Amino acid sequence: MEITVIASLSAQRRARDLAELPGAVVDVVVVGGGVTGAGVALDAAARGLSVVLLERADLAAGTSRWSSKLVHGGLRYLAHGEIGLARESARERAVLLGTTAPHLVRRLPFLVPDAAGRDVTALAAAGGRLGDAVRWSVPGGRGSLPATRRVTADDVGRMVPAVRPGRGGVVFWDGQLSDDARLVVALARTAAAYGARVLPGATARAVDGGTVHVELDSGEGFALRAGAVVNAAGVWAQRLAPGVRLVPSRGSHLVVPADRLGSPSAALTVPLPGSRSRYVFALPQDGGLVYLGITDEPVEGAVPDDDAQPSDAEVRQLLETVNQVLTEPLTRGDVVGAYAGYRPLVLPASAGAGPGNATADLSRKHLLSWDGPVLTVVGGKLTTYRAMAEETVDAVVARLGRGSARSLTARLPLVGAAPRVALDRVTAPRRLVARYGTEAPIVEALGPDLVLPERPETVGELRFGVRHEGARTVADLLDRRTRIGLVPADRERAVRAAEQVLAAEL
Template sequence: MPGPGPADGAGADALSPARRAADLDAVAGAAVDVVVVGGGVTGAGVALDAATRGLSVVLLERSDLAAGTSRWSSKLVHGGLRYLAHGELGLARESARERAVLMRATAPHLVRPLPFLVPDAAGRDVTALAELGGRLGDAVRASVPGGRRSLPSTRRVDAAEVARATPGVRGRRGGVVFWDGQLVDDARLVVALARTAAACGARVVTGAAVRAVDGADVRVELDGGEVLTLRARVVVNATGVWAQRLAPGIRLSPSRGSHLVVPAARLGSPSAALTVPVPGSRSRYVFALPQPGGLVHLGLTDEPVPGPVPDEDPAPSEAEVQQLLDTVNRVLVDPLTRADVVGSYAGLRPLVLPASAGTGPGGATADLSRKHLLEWDGPVLSVVGGKLTTYRAMAADAVDAVVARLGRAAPRSCTARLPLVGAAPRVALERVEAPARLVARYGTEAPAVAALGTEPVVDGHPETVGELRFAVRAEGARTVADLLDRRVRIGLVPADRERAVPVAEQVLAEEL
């Protein structure tokens, strides 16, 4: 199996402009084992799993890697405490297992332990329940391979520790801390998966929309208008909330999860995720999640989305904005206002309707299971549902089904042990000679990124021109949106994005 190569745009993992052109030439009229439709975390995971088992793979994405739901998450790799509240022990164990895989083996450079603090200011009954849930989560974590030592244990903390970790909380009272995993960037995980798949032989083509599947023929329209056809023995439909376009029989009930972006200073620059229960719920919380660059992401909602799913990015509703602010303000000394919101985003969850449900979308999406579904329709296998944390398990299940359909003798999935591009043990990452911020985003590739330029894209912000150049040379970025909205994430704050556009345009002019 080929491994990740040098990060100079010429390695086997580099999604460079030249690589895309070569892959397009090779794909047109070709016959392959598997065509994966959708370049989010599920599709990239399927492409990697299939390629590591020796199948010929083409991944087609209509826009850009992580352009859909996969970049709009809470950026958490979580152990599934909510699933325990719903009695879904199996799903909680799967989440805890996959979290341990990411933190210890496949992407330790992208995932870090994050404390979640539930303050007594929210009510002692609330923290008592949080402590019970946290200890149950600890027990589940200890029951899965690699989980026991992956995170600290749940514990009560005193008022002084609450003040240090979440300075914006009112009152001098204690609280409860439990731990989970945080991704430095959800879109970066998807890019790492796609590049690792490319290193293992997959062809990854963005700007390629699948318009029809007719038997073995897959009709593809490129973003320049050109149409090509290739033949696939199996098509994996990993398009999330858009899955019904290739598989009309799939029954989904999408829900919207929204976040607000606020300056961390408005909350006292917390080091822990402030956790406040949604009024009237025993399993839903609003989180104030500290982020790199002096920001906090405030989420998460769970609102049903009726009707056809549009191609455009969703946006938080006014009611969701107010709900998020009202909930977190219950425990803050200095309440947040809408004037504090410097950005916002929303994503759509592809929740699967159970067979027993009615004909319309469900109204209580928060109660729908996050289990994934595999369903065949002729040569098309749809994999929907699930969540970012369990992408690898979803992908392994899907490729198991593909291998069985092909009648191929292929090895079992090895992706639980396969480091993604840039990954290394934490002790090795600590020795990488590059700024810590770059190591947290690029792992062992950080020196190569730093060598491409350290000047800031926007004055006063840490993102560098070198990151933009690396995104074009190695990460498949082709547009301003690719660069600012999915590679360095400046686009999460519209005012910063506006200032960054001329720099991104200049880099593209020089690199393409």
């Protein structure tokens, strides 16, 4: 069976869209190409609205590529009594696992070892069972994940061999993305399949009434008119909506070789000292790496455009926390990479001047706020992006008086998605299927040669990124379409391959 590429974000399509947009009138302009903005663009386009998505840099260039790559059910929300938010998270996780992106989301066991303390595992067991009950209460949740259970010392040794031997633990289950940036790209391409114009390298400089002034990264500019402007710029949302009250926080991760933890098959879960709801996770990844995170530190002042960097204190905190349960402690010498991202936390109206250092305790609820034709959507979590987008477009449809009143996205598979039985029949390497779904054979056919001998990424992935996923620069290819850039030494050696592909394809 021949497989065709749907909704190619090619250089030709971008040039055509740019030629048509100056002076155009559209229903919705979405500002921000992260998971929220891409989700809004898809929801709006699927309802029949004309949509333009503007992103100043690249798809997933901001917060959305710096997550823990988890699709989680909100156990932490339960600890803070936010049952509604936990149910929403569990419902959206089931949608992603079952319909939206089964190729990008997998089940992942989380191990809380008794080596962290029996009081810790008792609390984890209680929380896990409460999370199971919440999952069972939402559509599609009952059969989506296994139940929480006790495990033996032998089980612990098999799941995470680096944990001190001789004691058991508790396992609960959640969802893991193969790559958060790939989810954003899939959303944007699916939106494009419904007619949305997706434009990385285009900054919304100002909104004057219904007129949006756009500056391209080439230095050129143009204006277009929109019935509504959705501000989904995350921690940078205040540039278009100064009245929105945000308290950004920084979440950091370390990248370590998986063999330093015995190549774990489960996520090692260790509580931060003194906390009953915050954990450090050692999250196994394809390609022989583990991501160790996550911190939650308040950010003072304006959020810069440049990527965040973990502080020395965060590095120390992550290593010291996980080392509590390891036979051989991790050291800074084991760290081969690190990354950090900003969270756009919303400050409640009742909070007065600010929450001090309590960003970890701020709600992950999102905010919708109109200011003239601009609707700001900010806050929330990656897991609940679809629900946020649906609520946002509901508000836009009500304001415009056109477009379908019902969202389609809970039943709408993204490009590459298929039921798991169909994904199992795709004739391509399993790693490519987990990243490209039904399009994996196309990616494989574009070139199976490895970008670097000791890494799994292929030249075909780079070519596919340029031809069909809107990649225009080395950073787009190495830092977002693939994640080679998470290990700086590998990134440096892969630059030449990326440059060669760009020269040949553009």
